[in-house]
Amino acid sequence: MDKEKLKQKVCATIDSNVAKIAAYAEDVAKEPELGFKEIKTAAKMAAVFDELGIEYRAGLAITGVKGRVHGGKKGPTIAVIGELDAIGCADSLLANPLTGAAHACGHNIQQAAMIGAAYGLVKSGVLADLAGDVVFFGVPAEEYVELDYRKHLRAEGKLHFLHGKGELIYLGEFDDIDMAMQIHSDKNMPKPTVSIGQSSNGFVGKTVQYIGKTAHAADAPDQGINALNAAMLGLMGINALRETFREKDVIRVHPIITKGGDLVNSVPSDVRVETYVRAKTMEAMEATNIKIDAALRAGGAAIGAKVIIDTLPGQLPLICNNTLNNLFVDNAKIANPKVEIKDSGHFSASTDMGDVSHLMPVIHPFIGGTTGLLHTKDFCVVDFDAAAILPAKTFAMMIIDLLADDGMQAKAILAEHKPVLSKEEYVKKLDGYFSK
Ligand SMILES: [Zn+2]
Ligand SMILES: [Zn+2]
Structure with a gap:
């Protein structure tokens, strides 16, 4: 037929x-x-x-x-x-x-x-x-x-x-x-x-934990290490990198804070962030991923907080x-x-x-x-x-x-x-x- x-x-x-x-x-x-x-x-x-x-x-x-x-x-x-x-x-x-x-x-x-x-x-x-x-x-x-x-x-x-x-x-x-x-x-x-x-686009996924040290937020903030400030500096670092993203690579980095602290009168000691790092090619995705990790770590370095980054394969x-x-x-x-x-x-x-x-x-x-x-x-x-x-x-x-x-x-x-x-x-x- x-x-x-x-x-x-x-x-x-x-x-x-x-x-x-x-x-x-x-x-x-x-x-x-x-x-x-x-x-x-x-x-x-x-x-x-x-x-x-x-x-x-x-x-x-x-x-x-x-x-x-x-x-x-x-x-x-x-x-x-x-x-x-x-x-x-x-x-x-x-x-x-x-x-x-x-x-x-x-x-x-x-x-x-x-x-x-x-x-x-x-x-x-x-x-x-x-x-x-x-x-x-x-x-x-x-x-x-x-x-x-x-x-x-x-x-x-x-x-x-x-x-x-x-x-x-x-x-x-x-x-x-x-x-x-x-x-x-x-x-x-x-x-x-x-x-x-x-x-x-393809992407890798990422969870990030900032570990600081808690203390009374008003009585002894000098004794604490503020994990939220570290995380915010990490995200600011990502934003400062955006001018380096080339149009042709269609990079998308869209982090969220999933945990911002525990109680308002204690210095936050455990703050969590999630993000994707997306791009049009694997090369752009991999190169951007290295920059994003450096920015996230810099936030921790500035404040003295520990940074644990867990990167996971996303989609190609x-x-x-x-x-x-x-x-x-x-x-x-x-x-x-x-x-x-x-x-x-x-x-x-x-x-x-x-x-x-x-x-x-x-x-x-x-x-x-x-x-x-x-x-x-x-x-x-x-x-x-x-x-x-x-x-x-x-x-x-x-x-x-x-x-x-x-x-x-x-x-x-x-x-x-x-x-x-x-x-x-x-x-x-x-x-x-x-x-x-
Ligand atoms: Zn869908
Ligand atoms: Zn769908």
């Missing part, structure tokens, strides 16, 4: 399953869970795999679910990813009242796009005409949050890295995948839109594959001829898809049909078809393009692609970012 006919078949199949796909997205939104705790969400995804007869493994990197389907012939393996975790957004209408978790980053929609592609490819029967495998991958913990909890899991030997995709790479769960794609909901983009980006900068991006655009136009295509340029936030992008070709387009800013209570889906069905059809049709004709297009992309890092180099690189 020719590719156009196969594409018509998958799109018709997705259209006849829209109610199920929408019910899935709603069901996931009702029970939002934070990273590495997505037990119920993973079970919902597994139930869809059961319904479709997709073989899968669960409990990967604690909650990950990985389904695999086979084409009629052997060939490359393409993964479609759906992130399982919610974000903290306690004032969202759908927030979990106990944890504050809510799907304010649209990961439930991303999952719906992934399972939509699964409904289309599996139920239409088109796989028999393709050469290669498709992995439908429910991946935990994209949001880099609750660091103490994750450090605890690491200390217990339950995690090696602190985000889902990094941990899955470490566990070898990307070893049998050749290329990977996911979408992400866009912000304030109600119309059917595809925003294609090339890159994002994203590098998208142009050929896959173009293929996404071509098929999005078939899925909806009225779709608007935008260039989203460089994304100054980060994603752990960046880590995967150092090993294989990936894409991470932003999809409209939503209003409000990400991570806020105002974020919501106003057009489900634009937000989830359009990318579901686009993924399914892209896979037909990539794996038809003996997988010719997928093989050509892989032949041209030069990975930035091998898996071993990746693990070594990330291990090197841990300061302890």
